[in-house]
Amino acid sequence: YPAVEQAVVIASETETGSKTLIAYVVGQSKEGELLATSEKGQLFDEQIEQWQSLYNQIYRQTSADSQGIFNIVGWNSSYTGEPIPVAQMREWLDDKVKVILAQKPKKVLEIGCGTGLILFQVAPHCQCYWGTDISSVALDHIQRINQEWPQLEQVRLLHSTADNFEGLESEGFDTIILNSVVQYFPHIDYLLRVLEGAIKVLTPGGCIFLGDVRNLQLMEAFHADVELYKANPEDAIKDFKQRVQRKIEQENELFIDPDFFRAIQSYFPQITEVEIHLEKGQHHNELTQFRYNVVLRIETILDFSTDFPELNWTEQQLTLSEVRNQLGTSEGLRVIGVPNSRLFRPLKSVELFRNSQDLGTTEEFQAIKSEIIPENAVEPEDFSALAEDLSLSVWVTWSDTPDRYDVIFAPLENSQRNYIAFTPTQTAKPEWQLYANHPLRSKLNSNLIPQLRSYL
Secondary structure: OOOEEEEEEEEEEOOOOOEEEEEEEEEOOOHHHHHHOOOHHHHHHHHHHHHHHHHHHHHOOOOOOOOOOOOOOOOEOOOOOOEOOHHHHHHHHHHHHHHHHOOOOOEEEEEOOOOOOOHHHHHHHOOEEEEEEOOHHHHHHHHHHHOOOHHHOOEEEEEOOOOOOOOOOOOOEEEEEEEOOHHHOOOHHHHHHHHHHHHHHEEEEEEEEEEEEEEHHHHHHHHHHHHHHHOOOOOEHHHHHHHHHHHHHHOOOOEEOOHHHHHHHHOOOOEEEEEEEEOOOOOOOHHHHHEEEEEEEEOOOOOOOOOOOEEEOOOOOOOHHHHHHHHOOOOOEEEEEEEEOOOHHHHHHHHHHHOOOOOOEHHHHHHHHHOOOOOOOEOHHHHHHHHHHOOEEEEEEEOOOOOEEEEEEEEHHHOOOOOOOEOOOOOOOOOHHHHEOOOOHHHHHHHHHHHHHHHO
16 A cells, blocks of 8 residues: 555454454655545645634634734744734834835735735835735735725735636736745645746746745754743653654644755746845744745846855854954955854754653753853844944855854845845755655544555
């Protein structure tokens, strides 16, 4: 049976002395084999319908914002279950809007516009703004505000799934936005389908902005950090580790390796530039720690040099003062391998509990974690502040390992943008599924037993 990777049958004797057979089955680890055994399209549709139902329910809640243009209902902390503080959400939104407006958008398509957090900030600067969403409740919310705001008369709303581009081919969009959307896609193949459609409706020189992407390389650290926060002091480390593993296996949101975006030029040669940004923000939360933003440019030419001197933060034992001095004598600078202070403790925690041999309690583990001292780790925002002070553009992206990041400085006059793009050169892995988790795996595994009974 294609969905079964391993199986063993043993004979067992009951209390009455009769014999019975017990079968143990391990589901197929290869995602392609798993999906081949089911109706792929049906599973995708079911997953999307579940998200649609959930968000229709969430968006029916009343926003505290009297105008409704900053409706953050549903943005709750994975740690506490409480709403993420307003100041942190405004910081998160302001960064997204700044990056998008830097593209100088005129004709925009936002896929998954939700309650209009991005739309209300960006649309007044555009000639045309299409917003699509699977939630009719969210679109009704936007429509009510649109009717009261004359500066939003260029907004068009469409109740649609993310992969539906029917009727949009002739619009000539220069910017497509998917902000905090791709984590709800059922599979990495679905993202590829959406990107394919988006590229077709973009004009040459246009861009695709993907915001709030969850990092696959940090998936274990995220779940471990959340579960450690929720744990009772007397919980055994062994039980804690099992909870983390279950959370990973049952994860129904899509986590994507940043390398996916560096590799997709082999699939979409129209993509000529890729930017991957760490989330900006002073606060340490699940948004700034475990997520990132991406800008894909279509059929562009990199018209300025990125051949800058390179410094290794750790090997050369650098400081911010030394970087400042170097910037005074250079047209641009690349600083690689900077330890990320946002992630130092979460990643060290993972390292510790992997080596814990299941001994002790979470209280003891927390005590050890609290004593961890970041080794030369730096806040990404410190480099942003340095760039602003020196009137430079800055680009902060993931390094070769998830606990570090790279920083690139360049003169503002090198480009009209406030960040730097690089031509993607990475070779793709043999299967796109290797760049992401599988949100459908839990459902597929639960369907396996009835499928096997029917098959036998």
